Amino acid sequence: MRAIRSLFSLALLTAACSSRSAPPAAPAVDDAAAPTVADAVTFYARQPRYLQPVPYTPVPAGLPDLRAETCGLCHQEIYAEWRISTHARAWTDDAQFQAELEKSRTGRDVSWMCVNCHTPLVNQLPRLVAGLRDERLDQPIYVDNPNFDAALQQDAITCATCHVRDGVVLGPYGDTNAPHPTRRDPALLTSAACTQCHQATAVFPELTLACAFDTGRELAEGPYGDEGFTCQQCHMPAVDRPLITGGSPSRRTRRHWFGGSLIPKHPRFEAEVAPLRDIYPEGMTARWLDLPGALRPGQPVQLRFEGRNAAAGHMLPTGDPERYIVLRATVVGAGGAPLAAREVRIGRVFEWHPTVRELSDNRLKPREARTWTLDFVAPETGEVTLRLEATKWRISPENMAYHHLEGRYVASRQFIDQTTTLPVRGSAAAAAKEGDEAEEQQPPRR
Ligand code: HEC
Numbered sequence: 001m002r003a004i005r006s007l008f009s010l011a012l013l014t015a016a017c018s019s020r021s022a023p024p025a026a027p028a029v030d031d032a033a034a035p036t037v038a039d040a041v042t043f044y045a046r047q048p049r050y051l052q053p054v055p056y057t058p059v060p061a062g063l064p065d066l067r068a069e070t071c072g073l074c075h076q077e078i079y080a081e082w083r084i085s086t087h088a089r090a091w092t093d094d095a096q097f098q099a100e101l102e103k104s105r106t107g108r109d110v111s112w113m114c115v116n117c118h119t120p121l122v123n124q125l126p127r128l129v130a131g132l133r134d135e136r137l138d139q140p141i142y143v144d145n146p147n148f149d150a151a152l153q154q155d156a157i158t159c160a161t162c163h164v165r166d167g168v169v170l171g172p173y174g175d176t177n178a179p180h181p182t183r184r185d186p187a188l189l190t191s192a193a194c195t196q197c198h199q200a201t202a203v204f205p206e207l208t209l210a211c212a213f214d215t216g217r218e219l220a221e222g223p224y225g226d227e228g229f230t231c232q233q234c235h236m237p238a239v240d241r242p243l244i245t246g247g248s249p250s251r252r253t254r255r256h257w258f259g260g261s262l263i264p265k266h267p268r269f270e271a272e273v274a275p276l277r278d279i280y281p282e283g284m285t286a287r288w289l290d291l292p293g294a295l296r297p298g299q300p301v302q303l304r305f306e307g308r309n310a311a312a313g314h315m316l317p318t319g320d321p322e323r324y325i326v327l328r329a330t331v332v333g334a335g336g337a338p339l340a341a342r343e344v345r346i347g348r349v350f351e352w353h354p355t356v357r358e359l360s361d362n363r364l365k366p367r368e369a370r371t372w373t374l375d376f377v378a379p380e381t382g383e384v385t386l387r388l389e390a391t392k393w394r395i396s397p398e399n400m401a402y403h404h405l406e407g408r409y410v411a412s413r414q415f416i417d418q419t420t421t422l423p424v425r426g427s428a429a430a431a432a433k434e435g436d437e438a439e440e441q442q443p444p445r446r
C-alpha cells in the first residue's frame with residue numbers, strides 16, 4: 001500500500017502551512033443546512049495560497065469564452081506551443097495524476113487539494129468545497145459549482161490561469177491594440193507567476209500527505225537567483241514575433257512550451273516533445289575526469305567520473321518528490337567482459353508510512369559538480385570501453401506497476417549515453433614498476 005503523494009518538506013514549513021496546526025475557527029457548516037457557494041468563497045479565503053483555486057473570472061468582453069482554443073484562434077503560435085506543454089497535459093493526459101486522484105477519493109478525499117494546482121481556475125471545478133466535516137482536510141463538504149465549464153477543465157493549466165483576472169487579460173505590455181480588455185501585469189514577468197504552484201511546502205502527517213515543491217526557494221537562494229534569473233528566462237525562451245498571425249507588430253515575446261524534463265506524459269506525445277530537446281538543455285552533464293591515454297596490462301586503475309547540474313537554476317531534479325536520476329558508469333573489456341560498474345541514484349527518498357518523513361536528499365544543487373570513483377584491474381590485452389549513461393525518472397518502475405500505468409504513462413527517459421575506449425598497451429612489468437614507484441612516493445607514515 002502506498003500513501004497518497006505528499007506535498008511538503010518538513011524543514012520548510014511556511015507561515016501558511018504552520019498556521020494549519022492552529023487553524024482559525026472554520027466557518028460553521030451545518031450538515032443539515034445545504035452548503036452554498038458563498039460558504040465555499042469563505043472557506044477558500046481562509047486556506048493557504050496553494051489550497052485556493054484561482055478566483056472565478058467572468059469572460060473578458062469581446063471573447064466568447066475562456067478556452068485556450070478560443071485564445072488560439074488569434075494567438076496561433078503561442079497556442080500551438082502551449083498545446084504540447086506539460087501544463088496543457090496536467091489533467092486527463094496525466095495518467096499518474098488521475099490514478100492518484102481516483103485512489104484519494106475513496107474514503108479519505110484529498111482530491112479537492114490537488115485540483116487547485118492541476119485545474120486551477122474556479123471555472124474548472126465541478127464542485128467547490130464549502131467546509132470540512134470535523135475540520136478534517138480529507139472530509140470536504142462539497143457544493144455544486146454553477147460556473148463549471150467542462151471543456152475548460154480539460155485545458156488544465158490554461159491561458160486564463162496566468163492571464164485572466166476579473167474579466168481582464170493580463171499581459172507584459174499594456175500598450176497593445178487587442179479586441180479584449182488588457183492590463184500590464186509586472187508580476188507576470190517575475191517568478192511569482194510560477195511559484196504560486198511551484199513553491200508549496202507543507203506536511204499533513206495525519207493524511208500521510210506532503211507538498212514538497214520548493215523550486216522557487218531553490219532558485220532564489222542559489223547562484224542563479226543572485227544573478228536575477230527568473231523561471232521564464234529558462235523555461236520560456238525569448239523570441240521576436242507578432243502576437244497574432246498577420247497584422248500585429250513584432251514584439252519581444254516568449255515561447256510557451258514550458259519545457260522541463262521533456263519526458264512526455266503519454267507514449268503518443270513522444271513525437272511532439274522530441275524537437276524540444278534541441279531547444280532546451282538537459283539539466284545534467286556527465287564526464288570522465290583525467291582519463292589516461294592508455295592502460296597497462298594488469299594495472300589496478302581508479303577512474304573518476306563527474307555529474308554536474310550544468311543548466312538548472314534549482315535542485316536537480318526539482319519539484320515532485322518522486323523524481324530521480326540514475327547515473328551509471330561501466331567498464332567492459334574485450335568481448336564485452338564486465339570489469340566494473342557503478343550506479344548512482346540522485347534524488348530524494350521519502351517514507352510515507354506511518355508518517356511522512358524525508359529520509360534523504362542527495363540532489364545536485366545549481367552548478368554543483370560531484371565525483372565518484374570506479375576501481376578495476378586492466379585486462380592483459382586489447383582495449384576497455386568506458387560507458388556513461390544517465391536516465392531521469394518521473395516515477396519509479398514499482399510505482400508505475402502499482403498504479404497500472406504501463407502503456408499510458410512514460411516513466412523515464414535516457415538522456416546521456418557516451419562511450420570512450422582506452423587501449424591497453426605496454427608490458428605488465430612496466431605497470432608493476434609504475435605501481436611500486438607510486439608506492440615509494442607516498443609520504444612516510446608518522
Ligand atoms: C501547490 C500546487 C500543487 C498541488 C496542491 C498538487 N500538485 Fe501535483 N504537481 C504540482 C507541480 C508544480 C507539479 C510539477 C512538478 C514536477 O513535475 O516536478 C506537479 C506534478 C504532479 C504529478 C506528476 C509528477 C511527475 O513527476 O510527472 C502528479 C502525478 C501529481 N502532481 C499529483 C498530485 C496529486 C495526487 C495531488 C493531490 C494530493 C497534487 N498533485 C497536488 C503542483 C501541485
Ligand code: HEC
Pocket residue numbers: 063065066067070071072073074075159160163164169170171172173174175176177178179180182183184242243244248249251
Ligand atoms: C480575436 C482575436 C483574439 C483573441 C480571441 C484573443 N486575443 Fe489576445 N490579443 C489579440 C490582439 C490583436 C492583441 C494585441 C496585439 C498587439 O497589439 O501586438 C492581443 C493581446 C494579448 C495580450 C498582450 C496584452 C498586453 O497588452 O500585454 C495577451 C496576454 C493576450 N492577448 C492574451 C489572450 C488570451 C489569454 C486570450 C484568450 C482568453 C486571448 N488573448 C484571446 C487578439 C486576440
Ligand code: HEC
Pocket residue numbers: 086087089090091094097116117118120157161162193194195196197198231232235236258259260261262263
Ligand atoms: C496553476 C499552477 C501552475 C502555475 C501558475 C505554473 N505551473 Fe508549471 N506546472 C504545474 C503543474 C501542476 C505541473 C505538472 C503537470 C503534470 O505533470 O501533470 C507543472 C509542470 C511544469 C514543468 C515541468 C515540465 C516537465 O514535465 O518536466 C515546468 C518546467 C513548469 N511547470 C514551469 C512553469 C513556469 C516557468 C511557470 C511560470 C511561468 C509555471 N510553471 C507556472 C502547475 C503550475
Ligand code: HEC
Pocket residue numbers: 068071072075078079082083087157158159160161162163171172188189193232236243252253254255256
Ligand atoms: C503558466 C503561465 C502561462 C500560461 C498557461 C500561458 N501563459 Fe502566456 N505568458 C505567460 C508569461 C509569464 C508571459 C510573459 C512573458 C514575458 O514577456 O516575459 C506570457 C506572455 C503572453 C503573451 C504576450 C507575448 C509574450 O510572449 O510575451 C501572450 C499573447 C500570451 N502569453 C498568450 C497566451 C495564450 C494564448 C496562452 C494559452 C494558449 C497562454 N499565454 C498561456 C504565462 C503563461
Ligand code: HEC
Pocket residue numbers: 191194195198215216217219224229230231232233234235259260261262281282283284311312313314315316317318319323392
Ligand atoms: C538557469 C535556468 C533555469 C531556471 C532559472 C529555472 N529552471 Fe527549471 N529547469 C531548468 C532545466 C535545464 C531543467 C531540466 C532538468 C532536467 O534535465 O530534467 C529544469 C527543470 C524544471 C522542472 C522539471 C523537474 C525536473 O527537475 O526536471 C520544473 C518543474 C522546473 N524546472 C520549474 C522551474 C521553476 C518553477 C523555476 C522558477 C522558480 C525554474 N524552473 C527556474 C532550468 C532552469
